Amino acid sequence: MDIRQLEYFLAIVDHGGFNRAASALYVSQPSLSQTVQGLERDLGxxxxxxxxRRAVLTEAGRALIEPARAAVRSLETARASVAAVHELREGRLDVAAMPSQAVEPLTSMIHDFSGRWPGVSVVIKAAFTSRDVVDMVRTGAVELGLLATSGPLPEKEVASYPVGQQRFVLVVPPDGPFGxxxxxSNRELTGQRLIVGQRGTGMRAYVDGLLEQGVACTIAAETEHRVAILPLVLAGVGLAVVTESWRVMAERAGARVLDIEPRTTLSIGLVSRRTGLSRAAEAFxxxxxxxxATDKPAL
Structure with a gap:
């Protein structure tokens, strides 16, 4: 039994006979008859x-009307749902993002996307390192990922789309040093207590690089919870080297944000599977x- 057989059956019921149903369906009467005979064989x-020339429903035919209409309606609903997703009137898109990039540029990306396709829900999944992001995309846990890296964007396992750069800045409490x-200069971090993220993150790699260059700073706290960095700074535990995406939020909270020279940046990129993207992912x-392409480079 298939849905076409049920549609033909209901057409005969609704139009009162085989000839009228065939005309309404734009099929030949023999083709319609053969299809209904196949349905009868399936049902026994x-x-x-x-x-x-008349077609009178049997008791079995009358019993089939309601479930046939329900099946056809369900298929129409399914078709409409798929069309809605394809046309981006509704749906869901899962995106993995590293914490700093989830602040920005992801916020702006979702703002632009949702403004155009408000029916599509964007679900943000946490990923702490660029490797985590790539793995989540590669295994299908999410469709898209947003990551930052000090080297080239990954290309082997995923498709990459460069979306900008972010420089490193220093977050200082309002009564802290460098008033x-x-x-x-990065050399001025000598003797300072720093709050860092876990290994595998760009901000941690930057501080580790300073230590290797002989900048004798101290790691006061290491946290996987990026939301803890700003409260720790404001509490006077230490200073934090973070990306430019934190600037507005840190300044609103009362912290001071200083540029670090020489300028050092991370490359920001979206990653996806190479093929088989949903319409929502392509649009995002x-x-x-x-x-x-329209944003000005970060200063």
Missing amino acids: SELFHRIG GQQAI VATALRRG
Whole structure:
């Protein structure tokens, strides 16, 4: 039994006979008859008494009407749902993002995307390192990932789309060191207590690089919870080297944000599977690339 057989059966019921149903369906009457006969064989019962040109429902035919209508309605609903997703009137898109990039540029990307396709829900999944992001995309846990890396964007296992760069900055409590300065040399971090993320993150790699260069700073706290960094800074535990995406939020909270010279940046990219992207994922990537093309480089 297939849905076409049920649609033909209901057409005969609704139009009062085989000839009228065939005309309404734009099929030949023999083709319609063969389809209904196939349905009758599948069910093991006649659905119509053929009396001349008339078709009179049998008891089995009358019993089939309601479930046939329910099946056809369900298929129509399924088709409409798929069409809605394809046309981006509804649906869901899962995106993995590292914490700093989830602040920005992901916020702006979702703002642009949702403004155009408000029916599609964007679900953000946490990933702490660029490797985590790639693995989540590669295994299908999410469709898209947003990551930051000090090296080239990954290309082997996923498709990558560069969307900008973010420089490193220093977050300082309002009564902390470097008062009156807008920028510092990285050498001025000597003797400072720093709050860092876990290994595998760009901010941790930057601090580890300073230590290797002989900048004698101290790691006061290491946290996997990126939301804890700003409260720790404001509490006076230490200073934090973070990406530019934190600037607005940190300044609103009362912290000072200083540029670090020489300028050092992370490359920001979206990653996806190489093939088989949903319509929503394709639209999100296109939206993000348009924003990246129009945004001014971070200073």
